[in-house]
Amino acid sequence: MANREGLRRSGMREVAQVAGVSVSTVANVLSRPSIVAPPTRRRVEQAMVAVGYVPHGPARQLRGLPSPIVGSVTLDLANPFYAELNRGIEDALSEAGCLVLACSTDLQSAKERQLLALLQEQAVRGIIISPIDPDPTALLQVSRRGTPVILIDHPRRQLDLCAVAVDDVVGGELAAEHLLSLGHRRIAFLAGAIDPGPVARRREGARRVLAAAGVDPADALVDIRMSDHPRSSVSVAAQAVEQILATRPALTAIICLNDTAALGVLEGLHTAGVRVPDDISVVGYDDLHFAARLSPALTTVHQPKRRLGRAAAELLLDEEHPDHTHREVHFRPTLRVRASTAPPPRRR
Amino acid sequence: MANREGLRRSGMREVAQVAGVSVSTVANVLSRPSIVAPPTRRRVEQAMVAVGYVPHGPARQLRGLPSPIVGSVTLDLANPFYAELNRGIEDALSEAGCLVLACSTDLQSAKERQLLALLQEQAVRGIIISPIDPDPTALLQVSRRGTPVILIDHPRRQLDLCAVAVDDVVGGELAAEHLLSLGHRRIAFLAGAIDPGPVARRREGARRVLAAAGVDPADALVDIRMSDHPRSSVSVAAQAVEQILATRPALTAIICLNDTAALGVLEGLHTAGVRVPDDISVVGYDDLHFAARLSPALTTVHQPKRRLGRAAAELLLDEEHPDHTHREVHFRPTLRVRASTAPPPRRR
DNA sequence: GTGAAAGCGCTAACAG
């Protein structure tokens, strides 16, 4: 009946009292059970369940132990790409008993800064970030102050940070090469109003391929920007299509910034009565689970989303290690050719 | 040049020293700026930026201030339904300066228990959970020990907890009613191997509707279970279809546990050469962004995912309030009739 | 208005 557990939290003191030992013995049972005499240990363990003891994480942290919490800062955690990424992070972290604090910036540098500050205050174990702000000084500062930072899909340059990335330039090249080899010479590159690094690099990749093939990119690659309303990017894309069709009738292919946008594009083309791929080819990016099941099945550039997250988390956990050196892990995107791309129509 | 900021973390002590005041004055500047003389305050504020002061959250918590971190425990954070839910939670929390710690249980009660323990240790502000374990005692205990718990899609019964839910029985009814009114009398209910509460309730709803219409559910509603491999539920569903077609040729409609499974079902039917909705009708659940863009566009039951998360977070934040009383917020799912359902074929 | 002091729950020497 000594079981008073259930009402409020009790600490090591109560445990010690019930077990008739000192707090440090309780502490020993927790962190170095082997040095405690088995009978004592048992007594303490019983006392712990009797009072319903739950260790207090923040107090431990105050004593200098690392927090099990890792911050993940992405553009939008509801975006399937980042949801998968976060899952990869979680998978790797959970093996180490760590947890993911998932945050969205909605493409706003201000929010990003705010989140970095908050995470720093929480003294998280580290931060995995897909930055929107091209200026890395804030990140470097966070890192210098003792919170490890892992970059996702951001040029590392000479930065003194770890990074993981899928090569976006290659991704853009793959998409453009494919269309080029099919015979397309008037290609739209559909992006958002705000252009995060990865999208810009894909465009650059596409441009390079065209130039290398002797096609003038300024002429062959038409840049189209959607108004950014992240909540419903697919309907925005559908609208964008109307505009494309109206102003650029000569276009024979569209490269979309991601599969979600491609979804909207397919819909827009469908309602406009334009056939895919017969009249216009469409290429997505990310290879989300639904891409292969659309009709037509979407040709897209695959990214290893979970593995990316996993790699980031592993790098972060490795920062603990005394002889850790910052490094970069690279992945290559791969083209998944499906049914949404074909040679351009004969008559333009 | 006194600016030593950048190397390691510095605390209130350094700030106090640089500003030539005591720690308590620094503390006052932070928590009650008004009682500090303006010149002093300015001096302190300058000192804070000079040393690059970052408050230490855990230490504050130790002094009894609430943590800004809220745990969200779902079946899988990469599942678009839960990703949207988490985003709703994040939206509401961010307005209060709080953050979401997102966790996945993968339908395993053991993981759930483990996560609850971890979150409790972190002394989070509260926990929002979509429980897989039907036994609520662990949750009640967490709550009694001082960590507020908000239930998602879990029967509250007389439990002394807040809850938010979309009425799953109604959802099942809507789906079944729709098919029934189209003339279907042999309907498959496709679920996973593990049957979380929400799915069980949808099946129950479907059953009720059939019974109420004078159709024997034991006969008209065929229960089909997929092997649970959460990572690729869509391909599993595609496989399940083969089996359905082989063993139950008389079926004219399939209700899927969610849209992702429906994706696989559509694919499976397509490869099997079965036309949707001409030969078989398909109904999904959740109304994910891609549902309306499939072909045929998916008839499905819509759930207000973000609002659900928002409501949960708001209830949680309200638990702070001294005169808070536990309550339940309900949402009604709605049927979205699209192109994947039609009357059954004449000849069976 | 400002500072001194106590202590949140825990860990880590160090003594016994």
Next chain:
DNA sequence: CTGTTAGCGCTTTCAC
């Protein structure tokens, strides 16, 4: 093996 002690960084009375 076990207990004593001294803080970790911060908030909060309570004197000055």
